[in-house]
Amino acid sequence: MGEDRAWSRRIPTTADPADVIALERTDAWADVLSHARALDATSLLSLFAGDATRAQTFRAQACGLTLDYSKQRIDARALQLLLKLAEARQFTLWRERLFSGEAINHTENRAVMHVALRAPRGVPMQADGKRVDADVHGVLDRMAGFCERVRGGDWRGARGDRIADIVNIGIGGSDLGPRMVCEALAAVAGPGPRVHFVANVDAAQLVAVLGQLDPARTLFVVTSKTFTTQETMANAHAARRWLVDALGADAVEKHFVAVSTNLEAVAAFGIDRANTFGFWDWVGGRYSVWSAVGLAVMLQVGPGRFAELLAGAHAMDRHFADAAPAQNMPLLLALLAVWNHNALGCPTQVIAPYAQRLACFPGWLQQLEMESNGKGVLRSGEPASQTTPAVWGDVGTNGQHAFFQMLHQGTGVHPVDFILPVAADHDLADQHRLLIANCLAQAAALMRGKTADEVRAELGARGLEGAALEQAIPHRVFPGNRPSNLILLPRLDAYHLGALMAMYEHRTFALSVLWGVNAYDQWGVELGKQLAARLLQSGVGDDPGLDGSTRSHLELLN
Ligand code: F6P
Helix, strand or coil, X not given: CHHHHHHHCCCCCCCCCCCCCCHHHCHHHHHHHHHHHHHCCCCHHHHHHCCCCHHHHCEEEECCEEEECCCCCCCHHHHHHHHHHHHXXXXXXXXXXXXXXXXXXXXXXXXXCHHHHHCCCCCCCEECCEECHHHXXXXXXXXXXXXXXXXXXXXXXXXXXXXXXXXXXXXXXXXXXXXXXXXXXXXXXXXXXXXXXXXXXXCHHHHHHHCCCCHHXXXXXXXXXXXXXXXXXXXXXXHHHHHHHHHCHHHHHHHEEEEECXXXXXXXXXXXXXXXXXXXXXXXXXXXXXXXXXXXXXXXXXXXXXXXXXXXXXXXXXXXXXXXXXXXXXXXXXXHHHHHHHHCCCCEEEEEECCHHHCCHHHHHHHHHHHHHCCCECCCCCECCCCCCEEEECCCCHHHHCCHHHHHHCCCCCCXXXXXXXXXXXXXXXXXXXXXXXXXXXXXXXXXXXXHHHHHHXXXXXXCCHHHHHHHHHHHCECCCCCEEEEEECCCCHHHHHHHHHHHHHHHHHHHHHHCCCCCCXXXXXXXXXXXXXXXXXXXXXXXXXXXXXXXXXXXXX
Protein backbone atom coordinates (compact mmCIF):
# COMPACT_ATOMS: atom_id res chain seq x y z
CA MET A 1 0.00 0.00 0.00
CA GLY A 2 2.90 2.35 0.81
CA GLU A 3 4.12 1.76 -2.71
CA ASP A 4 0.65 2.56 -4.05
CA ARG A 5 0.60 5.89 -2.29
CA ALA A 6 3.93 6.85 -3.79
CA TRP A 7 2.71 5.79 -7.21
CA SER A 8 -0.34 8.01 -7.05
CA ARG A 9 1.52 11.13 -5.89
CA ARG A 10 2.22 12.80 -9.18
CA ILE A 11 3.41 16.32 -9.79
CA PRO A 12 0.91 18.41 -11.75
CA THR A 13 2.44 20.33 -14.62
CA THR A 14 1.53 23.58 -16.24
CA ALA A 15 2.78 23.37 -19.84
CA ASP A 16 0.42 24.51 -22.57
CA PRO A 17 -1.67 21.62 -23.97
CA ALA A 18 -1.95 23.38 -27.31
CA ASP A 19 1.82 23.54 -27.72
CA VAL A 20 2.23 20.89 -30.40
CA ILE A 21 3.25 20.49 -34.02
CA ALA A 22 2.48 17.61 -36.37
CA LEU A 23 4.60 14.53 -35.80
CA GLU A 24 5.86 14.65 -39.37
CA ARG A 25 7.32 18.15 -38.85
CA THR A 26 9.69 17.11 -36.06
CA ASP A 27 13.40 16.34 -36.43
CA ALA A 28 12.93 13.15 -34.44
CA TRP A 29 10.44 11.98 -37.05
CA ALA A 30 12.81 12.79 -39.91
CA ASP A 31 15.35 10.45 -38.27
CA VAL A 32 12.76 7.71 -37.85
CA LEU A 33 11.65 8.04 -41.45
CA SER A 34 15.11 8.00 -42.93
CA HIS A 35 15.96 4.87 -40.95
CA ALA A 36 12.68 3.23 -42.04
CA ARG A 37 13.70 3.86 -45.65
CA ALA A 38 17.18 2.52 -45.06
CA LEU A 39 15.76 -0.61 -43.45
CA ASP A 40 13.16 -1.14 -46.16
CA ALA A 41 15.31 -3.55 -48.16
CA THR A 42 16.07 -5.70 -45.12
CA SER A 43 13.63 -8.55 -44.64
CA LEU A 44 12.37 -9.79 -41.30
CA LEU A 45 13.87 -13.20 -42.07
CA SER A 46 17.31 -11.70 -42.54
CA LEU A 47 16.92 -9.71 -39.29
CA PHE A 48 16.23 -13.02 -37.52
CA ALA A 49 19.10 -14.71 -39.34
CA GLY A 50 21.49 -11.96 -38.28
CA ASP A 51 20.56 -11.99 -34.59
CA ALA A 52 20.15 -15.23 -32.67
CA THR A 53 18.71 -13.35 -29.70
CA ARG A 54 16.14 -11.31 -31.61
CA ALA A 55 13.14 -13.17 -30.17
CA GLN A 56 14.36 -12.38 -26.65
CA THR A 57 15.51 -8.82 -27.38
CA PHE A 58 12.24 -7.59 -28.83
CA ARG A 59 10.05 -8.85 -26.03
CA ALA A 60 8.44 -7.17 -23.03
CA GLN A 61 6.55 -8.53 -20.05
CA ALA A 62 4.19 -7.00 -17.53
CA CYS A 63 1.32 -8.12 -15.31
CA GLY A 64 1.65 -11.69 -16.59
CA LEU A 65 1.32 -10.56 -20.23
CA THR A 66 4.09 -11.06 -22.78
CA LEU A 67 4.53 -8.91 -25.86
CA ASP A 68 6.68 -10.50 -28.57
CA TYR A 69 7.38 -7.78 -31.12
CA SER A 70 10.31 -9.49 -32.80
CA LYS A 71 8.22 -9.93 -35.96
CA GLN A 72 8.00 -6.17 -36.43
CA ARG A 73 10.18 -4.69 -39.17
CA ILE A 74 12.48 -2.92 -36.77
CA ASP A 75 16.07 -3.25 -35.60
CA ALA A 76 17.79 -1.89 -32.49
CA ARG A 77 18.42 1.47 -34.16
CA ALA A 78 14.75 1.81 -35.16
CA LEU A 79 13.70 1.17 -31.58
CA GLN A 80 16.21 3.71 -30.31
CA LEU A 81 14.93 6.35 -32.75
CA LEU A 82 11.31 5.60 -31.86
CA LEU A 83 12.09 6.01 -28.17
CA LYS A 84 13.74 9.34 -29.00
CA LEU A 85 10.58 10.30 -30.84
CA ALA A 86 8.55 9.56 -27.69
CA GLU A 87 10.92 11.84 -25.80
CA ALA A 88 10.60 14.58 -28.42
CA ARG A 89 6.80 14.33 -28.16
CA GLN A 90 7.09 14.81 -24.37
CA PHE A 91 5.61 11.42 -23.61
CA THR A 92 6.72 11.45 -19.96
CA LEU A 93 5.23 14.87 -19.36
CA TRP A 94 1.89 13.88 -20.88
CA ARG A 95 1.81 10.68 -18.87
CA GLU A 96 2.32 12.79 -15.73
CA ARG A 97 -0.56 14.99 -16.78
CA LEU A 98 -2.81 12.00 -17.30
CA PHE A 99 -2.05 10.44 -13.93
CA SER A 100 -2.18 13.71 -12.02
CA GLY A 101 -5.78 14.32 -13.11
CA GLU A 102 -5.16 17.45 -15.17
CA ALA A 103 -7.91 18.51 -17.57
CA ILE A 104 -6.05 17.06 -20.58
CA ASN A 105 -9.33 16.80 -22.50
CA HIS A 106 -8.99 20.51 -23.18
CA THR A 107 -11.89 20.89 -25.62
CA GLU A 108 -14.30 19.80 -22.88
CA ASN A 109 -12.15 21.04 -20.01
CA ARG A 110 -12.19 17.62 -18.34
CA ALA A 111 -9.71 15.42 -16.59
CA VAL A 112 -9.28 11.88 -17.91
CA MET A 113 -9.10 9.74 -14.85
CA HIS A 114 -10.24 6.21 -15.64
CA VAL A 115 -7.10 5.05 -13.80
CA ALA A 116 -8.77 6.28 -10.57
CA LEU A 117 -11.58 3.77 -11.14
CA ARG A 118 -9.23 0.84 -10.60
CA ALA A 119 -6.88 2.23 -7.95
CA PRO A 120 -7.05 0.26 -4.69
CA ARG A 121 -9.02 1.65 -1.77
CA GLY A 122 -7.17 4.37 0.12
CA VAL A 123 -4.85 5.40 -2.72
CA PRO A 124 -5.35 9.15 -3.13
CA MET A 125 -6.50 9.94 -6.68
CA GLN A 126 -7.40 13.38 -8.01
CA ALA A 127 -9.37 14.73 -10.93
CA ASP A 128 -9.23 18.47 -11.59
CA GLY A 129 -7.57 18.96 -8.22
CA LYS A 130 -10.26 17.15 -6.20
CA ARG A 131 -9.92 13.81 -4.40
CA VAL A 132 -12.12 11.24 -6.11
CA ASP A 133 -11.04 7.92 -4.61
CA ALA A 134 -13.61 7.86 -1.78
CA ASP A 135 -16.44 8.52 -4.26
CA VAL A 136 -15.15 5.78 -6.56
CA HIS A 137 -15.09 3.20 -3.79
CA GLY A 138 -18.43 4.40 -2.45
CA VAL A 139 -20.07 3.55 -5.78
CA LEU A 140 -18.16 0.25 -6.06
CA ASP A 141 -19.44 -0.69 -2.60
CA ARG A 142 -23.02 0.14 -3.53
CA MET A 143 -22.69 -1.83 -6.75
CA ALA A 144 -21.31 -4.81 -4.82
CA GLY A 145 -24.17 -4.69 -2.29
CA PHE A 146 -26.74 -4.51 -5.06
CA CYS A 147 -25.15 -7.32 -7.08
CA GLU A 148 -24.98 -9.59 -4.03
CA ARG A 149 -28.68 -9.01 -3.44
CA VAL A 150 -29.62 -9.78 -7.04
CA ARG A 151 -27.26 -12.77 -7.36
CA GLY A 152 -28.22 -14.10 -3.93
CA GLY A 153 -31.96 -13.82 -4.60
CA ASP A 154 -32.67 -11.14 -1.98
CA TRP A 155 -33.63 -8.63 -4.64
CA ARG A 156 -37.00 -9.77 -5.92
CA GLY A 157 -39.16 -8.61 -8.81
CA ALA A 158 -42.54 -6.96 -8.29
CA ARG A 159 -44.25 -10.35 -8.06
CA GLY A 160 -41.68 -11.78 -5.67
CA ASP A 161 -39.64 -13.73 -8.26
CA ARG A 162 -35.85 -14.04 -8.33
CA ILE A 163 -34.15 -12.18 -11.16
CA ALA A 164 -33.03 -14.60 -13.87
CA ASP A 165 -32.15 -12.18 -16.70
CA ILE A 166 -30.40 -8.84 -16.85
CA VAL A 167 -30.79 -6.59 -19.90
CA ASN A 168 -28.17 -3.85 -20.28
CA ILE A 169 -29.59 -1.08 -22.46
CA GLY A 170 -26.82 1.21 -23.69
CA ILE A 171 -24.69 1.96 -26.75
CA GLY A 172 -21.06 2.83 -27.56
CA GLY A 173 -19.01 2.79 -24.38
CA SER A 174 -22.15 1.94 -22.42
CA ASP A 175 -22.40 -1.31 -24.37
CA LEU A 176 -19.11 -2.39 -25.98
CA GLY A 177 -17.02 -2.62 -22.79
CA PRO A 178 -19.52 -4.48 -20.58
CA ARG A 179 -20.62 -6.70 -23.47
CA MET A 180 -17.04 -7.66 -24.34
CA VAL A 181 -16.08 -8.34 -20.71
CA CYS A 182 -19.23 -10.39 -20.01
CA GLU A 183 -18.54 -12.57 -23.02
CA ALA A 184 -14.84 -12.89 -22.20
CA LEU A 185 -15.49 -13.94 -18.60
CA ALA A 186 -18.52 -16.15 -19.16
CA ALA A 187 -16.46 -19.27 -18.41
CA VAL A 188 -15.36 -17.99 -14.99
CA ALA A 189 -18.66 -16.33 -14.07
CA GLY A 190 -20.11 -19.13 -11.96
CA PRO A 191 -23.84 -19.27 -11.24
CA GLY A 192 -25.69 -15.99 -11.72
CA PRO A 193 -28.25 -14.27 -13.89
CA ARG A 194 -28.00 -14.37 -17.68
CA VAL A 195 -26.91 -11.01 -19.12
CA HIS A 196 -28.22 -9.64 -22.43
CA PHE A 197 -27.27 -6.48 -24.28
CA VAL A 198 -29.45 -4.16 -26.33
CA ALA A 199 -27.76 -1.27 -28.12
CA ASN A 200 -29.18 -0.73 -31.58
CA VAL A 201 -32.05 1.67 -32.26
CA ASP A 202 -33.14 -1.02 -34.70
CA ALA A 203 -35.78 -2.55 -32.44
CA ALA A 204 -35.14 -5.94 -33.99
CA GLN A 205 -32.52 -6.39 -31.27
CA LEU A 206 -34.78 -5.39 -28.39
CA VAL A 207 -37.67 -7.48 -29.72
CA ALA A 208 -35.44 -10.55 -30.09
CA VAL A 209 -34.13 -10.22 -26.53
CA LEU A 210 -37.50 -9.49 -24.92
CA GLY A 211 -39.01 -12.41 -26.81
CA GLN A 212 -36.95 -14.81 -24.68
CA LEU A 213 -37.72 -13.20 -21.33
CA ASP A 214 -40.26 -13.32 -18.52
CA PRO A 215 -40.97 -9.74 -17.34
CA ALA A 216 -41.42 -10.91 -13.74
CA ARG A 217 -37.84 -12.25 -13.67
CA THR A 218 -36.11 -9.52 -15.74
CA LEU A 219 -34.04 -6.57 -14.53
CA PHE A 220 -33.15 -3.73 -16.90
CA VAL A 221 -29.94 -1.75 -16.42
CA VAL A 222 -30.23 1.47 -18.40
CA THR A 223 -26.64 2.57 -18.94
CA SER A 224 -25.93 5.99 -20.40
CA LYS A 225 -23.40 8.59 -19.32
CA THR A 226 -25.57 11.41 -20.62
CA PHE A 227 -28.97 9.70 -20.34
CA THR A 228 -29.95 11.55 -23.51
CA THR A 229 -28.61 9.15 -26.15
CA GLN A 230 -31.39 8.62 -28.66
CA GLU A 231 -30.94 4.87 -29.13
CA THR A 232 -30.73 4.13 -25.43
CA MET A 233 -33.72 6.28 -24.53
CA ALA A 234 -35.85 4.74 -27.30
CA ASN A 235 -34.97 1.20 -26.16
CA ALA A 236 -35.42 2.07 -22.46
CA HIS A 237 -38.88 3.56 -23.05
CA ALA A 238 -39.92 0.56 -25.15
CA ALA A 239 -38.64 -1.84 -22.47
CA ARG A 240 -40.55 0.06 -19.80
CA ARG A 241 -43.76 -0.17 -21.85
CA TRP A 242 -43.20 -3.94 -22.21
CA LEU A 243 -42.74 -4.29 -18.46
CA VAL A 244 -45.65 -2.01 -17.49
CA ASP A 245 -47.99 -3.83 -19.91
CA ALA A 246 -47.16 -7.08 -18.15
CA LEU A 247 -46.75 -6.05 -14.51
CA GLY A 248 -48.15 -2.52 -14.11
CA ALA A 249 -46.48 0.85 -13.51
CA ASP A 250 -45.52 0.11 -9.90
CA ALA A 251 -43.22 -2.69 -11.08
CA VAL A 252 -40.71 -0.25 -12.63
CA GLU A 253 -39.02 0.29 -9.28
CA LYS A 254 -38.10 -3.40 -8.93
CA HIS A 255 -37.17 -3.97 -12.57
CA PHE A 256 -35.22 -0.88 -13.64
CA VAL A 257 -31.92 0.48 -12.40
CA ALA A 258 -29.77 3.14 -14.04
CA VAL A 259 -26.10 3.96 -14.53
CA SER A 260 -25.42 7.58 -15.42
CA THR A 261 -23.76 10.89 -14.63
CA ASN A 262 -27.07 12.67 -15.32
CA LEU A 263 -29.06 11.98 -12.16
CA GLU A 264 -31.86 14.46 -13.01
CA ALA A 265 -32.58 12.75 -16.33
CA VAL A 266 -32.62 9.35 -14.60
CA ALA A 267 -35.13 10.66 -12.06
CA ALA A 268 -37.25 12.14 -14.85
CA PHE A 269 -37.32 8.70 -16.50
CA GLY A 270 -38.78 7.35 -13.27
CA ILE A 271 -35.88 5.43 -11.76
CA ASP A 272 -35.39 5.87 -8.05
CA ARG A 273 -32.21 7.56 -6.78
CA ALA A 274 -31.64 4.49 -4.60
CA ASN A 275 -31.48 2.38 -7.76
CA THR A 276 -29.13 4.70 -9.62
CA PHE A 277 -25.38 4.21 -9.82
CA GLY A 278 -23.47 7.34 -10.67
CA PHE A 279 -20.13 8.13 -12.25
CA TRP A 280 -18.34 11.30 -13.27
CA ASP A 281 -17.59 13.47 -16.27
CA TRP A 282 -13.87 12.64 -15.98
CA VAL A 283 -14.72 9.10 -17.14
CA GLY A 284 -14.91 8.93 -20.94
CA GLY A 285 -17.62 6.62 -22.31
CA ARG A 286 -15.13 4.31 -24.02
CA TYR A 287 -13.07 4.11 -20.82
CA SER A 288 -16.03 3.56 -18.52
CA VAL A 289 -16.44 -0.20 -18.04
CA TRP A 290 -14.41 0.07 -14.83
CA SER A 291 -17.06 2.38 -13.32
CA ALA A 292 -20.74 1.68 -12.63
CA VAL A 293 -21.00 1.10 -16.40
CA GLY A 294 -19.59 -2.32 -15.50
CA LEU A 295 -22.70 -3.10 -13.40
CA ALA A 296 -23.87 -5.76 -15.87
CA VAL A 297 -20.41 -7.35 -15.62
CA MET A 298 -20.54 -7.36 -11.83
CA LEU A 299 -24.04 -8.83 -11.92
CA GLN A 300 -22.74 -11.64 -14.12
CA VAL A 301 -19.39 -12.42 -12.50
CA GLY A 302 -19.89 -11.11 -8.95
CA PRO A 303 -18.00 -8.38 -7.05
CA GLY A 304 -14.95 -10.58 -6.39
CA ARG A 305 -14.22 -11.23 -10.06
CA PHE A 306 -14.97 -7.59 -10.90
CA ALA A 307 -12.34 -6.60 -8.33
CA GLU A 308 -9.87 -8.93 -10.09
CA LEU A 309 -10.61 -7.17 -13.38
CA LEU A 310 -9.86 -3.82 -11.72
CA ALA A 311 -6.71 -5.24 -10.09
CA GLY A 312 -5.35 -6.39 -13.45
CA ALA A 313 -6.04 -2.97 -14.98
CA HIS A 314 -4.42 -1.24 -12.01
CA ALA A 315 -1.31 -3.42 -12.33
CA MET A 316 -1.05 -2.31 -15.95
CA ASP A 317 -1.58 1.33 -14.90
CA ARG A 318 1.39 1.03 -12.60
CA HIS A 319 3.49 -0.61 -15.26
CA PHE A 320 2.59 2.15 -17.70
CA ALA A 321 3.24 4.86 -15.12
CA ASP A 322 6.56 3.49 -13.87
CA ALA A 323 8.26 1.25 -16.44
CA ALA A 324 11.13 2.73 -18.40
CA PRO A 325 10.13 3.59 -21.97
CA ALA A 326 12.16 0.73 -23.51
CA GLN A 327 10.23 -1.82 -21.43
CA ASN A 328 6.88 -0.05 -21.37
CA MET A 329 4.41 -2.30 -23.21
CA PRO A 330 1.70 0.27 -24.05
CA LEU A 331 4.33 2.75 -25.23
CA LEU A 332 6.12 0.10 -27.29
CA LEU A 333 2.83 -0.87 -28.92
CA ALA A 334 2.14 2.78 -29.74
CA LEU A 335 5.61 3.33 -31.20
CA LEU A 336 5.28 0.20 -33.34
CA ALA A 337 1.86 1.39 -34.54
CA VAL A 338 3.32 4.75 -35.57
CA TRP A 339 6.23 2.98 -37.27
CA ASN A 340 3.86 0.75 -39.25
CA HIS A 341 1.25 3.35 -40.11
CA ASN A 342 3.15 6.62 -40.45
CA ALA A 343 6.58 5.37 -41.54
CA LEU A 344 5.83 2.17 -43.49
CA GLY A 345 2.42 3.31 -44.76
CA CYS A 346 0.41 0.32 -43.50
CA PRO A 347 -3.20 1.45 -43.95
CA THR A 348 -4.98 -0.48 -41.18
CA GLN A 349 -4.38 -2.41 -37.95
CA VAL A 350 -5.78 -5.92 -37.58
CA ILE A 351 -6.69 -7.41 -34.20
CA ALA A 352 -6.88 -11.20 -34.17
CA PRO A 353 -7.65 -12.71 -30.77
CA TYR A 354 -7.17 -16.47 -30.82
CA ALA A 355 -9.93 -16.87 -28.25
CA GLN A 356 -13.60 -17.26 -29.10
CA ARG A 357 -14.49 -15.46 -25.88
CA LEU A 358 -12.73 -12.35 -27.22
CA ALA A 359 -15.03 -12.14 -30.24
CA CYS A 360 -16.17 -8.67 -29.13
CA PHE A 361 -12.62 -7.44 -28.44
CA PRO A 362 -11.97 -5.95 -31.91
CA GLY A 363 -15.28 -4.03 -31.69
CA TRP A 364 -14.43 -2.69 -28.24
CA LEU A 365 -10.99 -1.67 -29.48
CA GLN A 366 -12.46 0.00 -32.55
CA GLN A 367 -14.34 2.48 -30.41
CA LEU A 368 -11.44 2.90 -28.02
CA GLU A 369 -8.91 3.71 -30.72
CA MET A 370 -10.93 5.19 -33.55
CA GLU A 371 -13.23 7.39 -31.44
CA SER A 372 -10.17 8.52 -29.48
CA ASN A 373 -7.61 9.09 -32.22
CA GLY A 374 -9.76 9.46 -35.33
CA LYS A 375 -8.97 13.17 -35.36
CA GLY A 376 -8.02 15.57 -38.15
CA VAL A 377 -6.59 18.34 -36.01
CA LEU A 378 -3.84 18.59 -33.44
CA ARG A 379 -4.53 19.74 -29.89
CA SER A 380 -3.66 23.21 -31.14
CA GLY A 381 -6.44 23.10 -33.77
CA GLU A 382 -3.91 22.97 -36.62
CA PRO A 383 -4.36 20.18 -39.20
CA ALA A 384 -2.90 16.82 -38.21
CA SER A 385 -1.21 14.81 -40.93
CA GLN A 386 -1.92 11.12 -40.36
CA THR A 387 -3.68 9.80 -37.28
CA THR A 388 -5.30 6.47 -36.50
CA PRO A 389 -5.48 3.69 -39.05
CA ALA A 390 -8.73 1.74 -39.25
CA VAL A 391 -8.75 -0.98 -36.59
CA TRP A 392 -10.56 -4.17 -37.47
CA GLY A 393 -10.43 -7.91 -37.08
CA ASP A 394 -12.07 -11.07 -35.86
CA VAL A 395 -11.21 -14.14 -33.85
CA GLY A 396 -8.85 -16.78 -35.10
CA THR A 397 -9.28 -19.26 -36.49
CA ASN A 398 -12.47 -17.86 -38.12
CA GLY A 399 -10.64 -14.93 -39.71
CA GLN A 400 -8.25 -17.33 -41.45
CA HIS A 401 -11.17 -18.50 -43.58
CA ALA A 402 -12.33 -14.98 -44.37
CA PHE A 403 -9.96 -12.01 -44.61
CA PHE A 404 -6.56 -13.61 -44.00
CA GLN A 405 -6.25 -14.23 -47.75
CA MET A 406 -5.84 -10.47 -48.12
CA LEU A 407 -3.38 -10.30 -45.22
CA HIS A 408 -1.16 -12.90 -46.87
CA GLN A 409 -1.37 -12.00 -50.55
CA GLY A 410 -3.23 -8.68 -50.88
CA THR A 411 -1.45 -5.60 -52.15
CA GLY A 412 -1.46 -3.71 -48.84
CA VAL A 413 0.41 -4.63 -45.66
CA HIS A 414 -1.87 -4.82 -42.62
CA PRO A 415 -0.03 -5.44 -39.33
CA VAL A 416 -1.70 -7.92 -37.01
CA ASP A 417 -1.89 -8.09 -33.22
CA PHE A 418 -2.29 -11.78 -32.41
CA ILE A 419 -3.72 -12.20 -28.89
CA LEU A 420 -3.43 -15.69 -27.41
CA PRO A 421 -4.43 -17.03 -23.99
CA VAL A 422 -1.93 -19.82 -23.33
CA ALA A 423 -4.12 -22.04 -21.12
CA ALA A 424 -7.61 -23.09 -22.14
CA ASP A 425 -10.65 -22.75 -19.90
CA HIS A 426 -12.10 -26.06 -21.12
CA ASP A 427 -11.01 -29.70 -21.18
CA LEU A 428 -10.60 -30.16 -24.93
CA ALA A 429 -6.81 -29.90 -24.85
CA ASP A 430 -6.33 -31.19 -28.39
CA GLN A 431 -8.44 -28.41 -29.81
CA HIS A 432 -6.54 -25.85 -27.80
CA ARG A 433 -3.30 -27.17 -29.32
CA LEU A 434 -4.87 -26.68 -32.76
CA LEU A 435 -5.73 -23.11 -31.83
CA ILE A 436 -2.20 -22.33 -30.63
CA ALA A 437 -0.60 -23.98 -33.67
CA ASN A 438 -2.80 -21.95 -35.99
CA CYS A 439 -1.99 -18.69 -34.25
CA LEU A 440 1.77 -19.26 -34.34
CA ALA A 441 1.58 -20.54 -37.92
CA GLN A 442 -0.27 -17.48 -39.19
CA ALA A 443 2.25 -15.10 -37.66
CA ALA A 444 5.12 -17.16 -39.07
CA ALA A 445 3.51 -17.40 -42.52
CA LEU A 446 2.94 -13.64 -42.69
CA MET A 447 6.60 -13.11 -41.88
CA ARG A 448 8.35 -15.77 -43.93
CA GLY A 449 6.07 -15.88 -47.00
CA LYS A 450 6.83 -18.33 -49.79
CA THR A 451 9.17 -17.65 -52.69
CA ALA A 452 8.68 -18.62 -56.34
CA ASP A 453 11.51 -21.15 -55.98
CA GLU A 454 9.81 -22.76 -53.00
CA VAL A 455 6.54 -22.96 -54.93
CA ARG A 456 8.34 -24.39 -57.97
CA ALA A 457 9.97 -27.09 -55.86
CA GLU A 458 6.71 -27.91 -54.10
CA LEU A 459 4.63 -28.17 -57.28
CA GLY A 460 7.46 -29.90 -59.16
CA ALA A 461 7.52 -32.60 -56.48
CA ARG A 462 3.83 -33.15 -57.18
CA GLY A 463 4.58 -33.69 -60.87
CA LEU A 464 3.60 -30.29 -62.30
CA GLU A 465 5.95 -29.03 -65.02
CA GLY A 466 6.39 -26.78 -68.04
CA ALA A 467 3.96 -23.95 -68.80
CA ALA A 468 1.39 -25.25 -66.34
CA LEU A 469 3.95 -25.04 -63.55
CA GLU A 470 5.10 -21.52 -64.49
CA GLN A 471 1.50 -20.26 -64.72
CA ALA A 472 0.67 -21.68 -61.32
CA ILE A 473 3.63 -20.13 -59.50
CA PRO A 474 2.66 -16.42 -59.13
CA HIS A 475 -0.70 -17.32 -57.60
CA ARG A 476 0.97 -19.39 -54.91
CA VAL A 477 3.75 -16.97 -53.97
CA PHE A 478 3.46 -15.19 -50.61
CA PRO A 479 5.43 -11.93 -50.38
CA GLY A 480 6.00 -12.36 -46.62
CA ASN A 481 7.80 -9.73 -44.56
CA ARG A 482 4.43 -8.81 -43.03
CA PRO A 483 4.66 -7.62 -39.42
CA SER A 484 2.78 -8.79 -36.36
CA ASN A 485 2.81 -8.65 -32.57
CA LEU A 486 2.08 -11.66 -30.44
CA ILE A 487 0.46 -10.89 -27.08
CA LEU A 488 0.31 -13.84 -24.71
CA LEU A 489 -1.95 -14.07 -21.66
CA PRO A 490 -1.45 -16.97 -19.26
CA ARG A 491 -5.24 -17.51 -19.41
CA LEU A 492 -8.37 -15.50 -20.11
CA ASP A 493 -9.32 -14.62 -16.55
CA ALA A 494 -10.52 -11.36 -15.04
CA TYR A 495 -7.08 -10.16 -13.91
CA HIS A 496 -5.35 -10.70 -17.25
CA LEU A 497 -8.30 -9.35 -19.22
CA GLY A 498 -8.15 -6.18 -17.11
CA ALA A 499 -4.43 -5.87 -17.79
CA LEU A 500 -4.92 -6.48 -21.53
CA MET A 501 -7.64 -3.83 -21.80
CA ALA A 502 -5.67 -1.26 -19.82
CA MET A 503 -2.64 -1.98 -22.00
CA TYR A 504 -4.64 -1.02 -25.09
CA GLU A 505 -6.15 2.02 -23.33
CA HIS A 506 -2.65 3.30 -22.58
CA ARG A 507 -1.48 2.43 -26.09
CA THR A 508 -4.29 4.68 -27.36
CA PHE A 509 -3.18 7.45 -25.01
CA ALA A 510 0.48 7.10 -26.03
CA LEU A 511 -0.57 7.25 -29.69
CA SER A 512 -2.50 10.45 -29.04
CA VAL A 513 0.65 11.95 -27.54
CA LEU A 514 2.76 10.87 -30.52
CA TRP A 515 0.22 12.23 -33.00
CA GLY A 516 -0.45 15.34 -30.89
CA VAL A 517 -4.24 14.97 -30.75
CA ASN A 518 -6.83 15.08 -27.96
CA ALA A 519 -7.92 11.45 -27.52
CA TYR A 520 -10.77 12.22 -25.18
CA ASP A 521 -13.34 14.24 -27.10
CA GLN A 522 -15.53 12.91 -29.94
CA TRP A 523 -17.02 15.87 -31.77
CA GLY A 524 -17.10 13.78 -34.94
CA VAL A 525 -20.17 11.88 -33.75
CA GLU A 526 -22.28 15.01 -33.36
CA LEU A 527 -23.13 16.11 -36.89
CA GLY A 528 -24.95 12.90 -37.80
CA LYS A 529 -26.93 13.11 -34.54
CA GLN A 530 -27.94 16.71 -35.33
CA LEU A 531 -28.98 15.83 -38.87
CA ALA A 532 -31.00 12.81 -37.74
CA ALA A 533 -32.90 15.07 -35.33
CA ARG A 534 -33.48 17.56 -38.15
CA LEU A 535 -34.75 14.84 -40.49
CA LEU A 536 -37.18 13.62 -37.86
CA GLN A 537 -38.57 17.17 -37.63
CA SER A 538 -38.71 17.85 -41.39
CA GLY A 539 -41.88 17.40 -43.36
CA VAL A 540 -41.28 15.88 -46.81
CA GLY A 541 -39.24 18.30 -48.89
CA ASP A 542 -39.76 21.36 -46.69
CA ASP A 543 -36.16 21.77 -45.52
CA PRO A 544 -34.30 23.71 -48.21
CA GLY A 545 -31.06 23.32 -46.26
CA LEU A 546 -31.02 19.61 -47.10
CA ASP A 547 -29.41 18.25 -50.27
CA GLY A 548 -31.53 16.84 -53.06
CA SER A 549 -30.59 13.24 -52.41
CA THR A 550 -31.54 13.36 -48.74
CA ARG A 551 -34.77 15.25 -49.51
CA SER A 552 -35.71 12.64 -52.08
CA HIS A 553 -35.77 10.01 -49.32
CA LEU A 554 -37.64 11.96 -46.65
CA GLU A 555 -40.90 10.24 -47.48
CA LEU A 556 -39.40 7.10 -45.94
CA LEU A 557 -39.96 8.81 -42.59
CA ASN A 558 -43.71 9.14 -43.10
O1 F6P B 1 -22.02 8.94 -29.84
C1 F6P B 1 -20.84 8.56 -29.26
C2 F6P B 1 -20.97 8.43 -27.79
O2 F6P B 1 -21.02 9.68 -27.24
C3 F6P B 1 -19.84 7.60 -27.20
O3 F6P B 1 -18.71 8.34 -26.96
C4 F6P B 1 -20.50 7.02 -26.01
O4 F6P B 1 -19.79 5.93 -25.51
C5 F6P B 1 -21.85 6.67 -26.56
O5 F6P B 1 -22.16 7.74 -27.43
C6 F6P B 1 -22.95 6.49 -25.55
O6 F6P B 1 -23.14 7.63 -24.79
P1 F6P B 1 -23.99 7.59 -23.47
O7 F6P B 1 -23.29 6.68 -22.52
O8 F6P B 1 -24.04 9.00 -22.99
O9 F6P B 1 -25.36 7.07 -23.80
